Amino acid sequence: MTQFGLPPGMARLRSHLGVIVSGMERAVPYAAALLSERGGLAIRVDSREERIEELPRTAGTVLTAYDGRTLHEAGVGGFDLGPVERAAVSLVKPLSPVAGPAIDPGPERVGDFVTPMEVPPASLSTQEKLDRCRDVQSRLRRMDGRVINAVVSYREMTEISAFANRTADLAQQVQRVGMNLSAFVEGPDGVRYNYALYGGTGGWELLDISDEELAKLVGVAIELLAAQRIEPGEYTIVAAPWVTGTLVHESFGHGVETDMFLKERARASEHVGQRIGSPLVNIWDDPSYPRGFGSYFFDDEGMLAGPTQIVEDGIFRRGITDLYSATALGLPRTANGRRQDYTRKAYARMTNTAFARGATPVSELFSRVEDGIYLEMWYSGMEDPKGWGIQVTCHYGHEIRHGRVTEKIYAPVGITGYVPDVLASVSGVGDEWGLDTGSCGKGHKEWVRVSAGGPHLLMKARLG
């Protein structure tokens, strides 16, 4: 077991979890405990001011007792043994076992895990991080005289957790870093901006940003001063990796979270084993994907991370699960039970969700488009697992004419349509591939870190 140094309070309480869990299991058929601490640092540098802030910090213990029908939980702030022991006693006191599906505690598993990093954030002083942000901001601002503000937002997020049930004793330290860049420009019709996102699980090695990337970011911001609204209608589109990822995330990501199956809110539950898209469609979710922004070693319900093939050659194979929905529905568990923090319940949630890489050179995808739109950057998305509608808004899109991307730019560009129609229209899958960084809510709450991505896709969609 690797000792990475749990915070002292958490380490002390961890040593008592086995006793606490076994004590609760004298009253109920299944019990578990999760210790969770989340926090980090944010640095913002723009042309007018600078900020260094500790990210909102949460630290607490989740005690879970399952009576055969309901998960009863207590979320206790901090890691003091006394309050946690008392909460465990109070939690199970009114409970007794009832008939219902049994929770499988899983195989024996013990381990401590830590994110591998080349340049751990902890190895740099705050001054060094600030100086690095200042350097990127300065380079971004100097790209063009029309930049009225350049913003660098750096975040490092540390999640430390320990989980115990009768077969598991696990701990992990997951380190995420992210850097968001924005350039604001002003023209006669107002202010426009462009942005880019960088990061993943790891250290500062993920934040090496070239001048070419900065120049492109600013160049698009300036192009957006002349942006038009697109004429609504059906278009042939080429979706860049991040737009591909957002489409996947909102359709066969949220749509296959099996807590939504249990709630009868997901149409996908009626299509297991059925064709839902072109044979070119392959979609997976994988919390063990190296450096993915949504990666971890085990989920908040003690399931060790591993990949799930959601769609294989256009056939929907399986969803991603949390403990309760997997148990209630009799599904094999996947490592997707995630909480916003200790104050919230676990749901089936995405981690790193992607469309698999194809073999077609990207240039060939464009060459197949006589008249279409290249969608490069997403802005927002919303799921509709019951109706299989799509709402993805792209920050901008460029015209494609005769196989070439032109300077004509539209903004914003909304993608709408019916998920199976859109996935059935996929006619080309590119050979370049990427993952973005982001946050994902369940509806309008329950925020967790995720990534989404894929290759360039050639497809049809309704835009407006």
Add this chain to the structure above:
Amino acid sequence: MFDAITDALRKRTDLLGWTLRQVTRRGSQLYAVPGAVESVRDVTEDRYVIDVLRDTTVPGGPPSAGAGNVTPLPGADIDAAIDAASLHAGLVHNPPYGLPGPASLPGVPLLDEALCGDMAGALAAAHRRLVDAVTGEAGVRLAAAEFFAEEKSVRLRNSRGIDATQRGTSLELEWVLLARNGRAISDRSGGDRSSGDEVESYVQMRRRRLADLHLREVAAERAGWARDLLAAQAPPHHAGPVILAGSALAEFMDCGVIQNLGSAAAKFAKSSTWELGEPVFREPVRGDPLTVWANRQAPYGAASDLFDAEGIPSQRLLLIDDNRLAAFSAGQRHAAYLRIPATGEFGVIEVAPGRTAAADLRQGDLVEIAAFSSFEADDVTGDFASEIRLGYTVTGRRRVPFKGGLLIGNYLSALADATWSRETDFHGTYLGPAAVRFQSLTVAP
């Protein structure tokens, strides 16, 4: 611990100022799935947030200040935590600003006593009322329901002498109604449901007290929507009047465009081009004049308070007066930078009612949108293209439901050509007209 941290802060000689908040939360949560309660949870949290301000002026340089913060965990070394915040504050060199001083606090009702006692019992009772309300509606059934209740108290003390406390309750609800066409089959919970096309109506509510939930009325409205969705047609091509009402209007007004462009932070960062005393619209106003308040004093408003995280007392800030920007909403820092009064966080968005009856807004051929997938507008440009979950094509007295398609336009252009109802409504974070008619927006399939 509050007094111990205060004592430690008072001993510091390296700080220009400090703010200490103790945030205590006690919550209950209930999660229901068809035929079962999936989970019940009780949550407690007690945390301390320290903000510090330092003079970072370098010899010979202009005056500058830096801020830092820390959340020490129980049992942490308090001095070490303050050192960490002070270190961060010492690294940045922003124009100086100060902290708010003591001021009288308004009397804003934030607390539902009925919720504070047996919180879990109150949630269970509310869930039963919802189940009963839905049972009374034909052709629909309740799928998921999530009920969150919380009592939160904040004590704030700062180096200028503020020592204030506020206590409030909050409720967050999400629930889903399902309706289905077709023959009856047995569902997992033993009841009957139908196979065939099934649709959902999703409800999200944020309030401070149980009495503002109006579960029976909302259930009736959403049951009607669910039944209408079963008959929904493809979205129309439409360019012309569009009505928003109820929760769809609240979502539209709460989307963040006015909140961003009307903020001193955005003005200072140059992402807002609004100017005090100048029109907020680029084009001529053809509809009703727009008057907006950033209101932290709305009784039981989900975003109301007595004081904000800096200790600035709440107010009902006239933000836009007859189409002109009357004030920026400003925290202490950006207020100082722009030399304007500090007003604190934004709060509830309140819009002045119009003079037209809601029924009269619905005259003629138009589209009415009942629900968006999620209304999103670019908070700098105001451009939007948002998917429609449920809309109605209205031709005279005929209302034909449709699903899908995009509502396309620009937020400010839409508000410049809008007619507001005289009836008003309250939706937690929105207070104002119950309906609006935008004269010229586009719906595209």
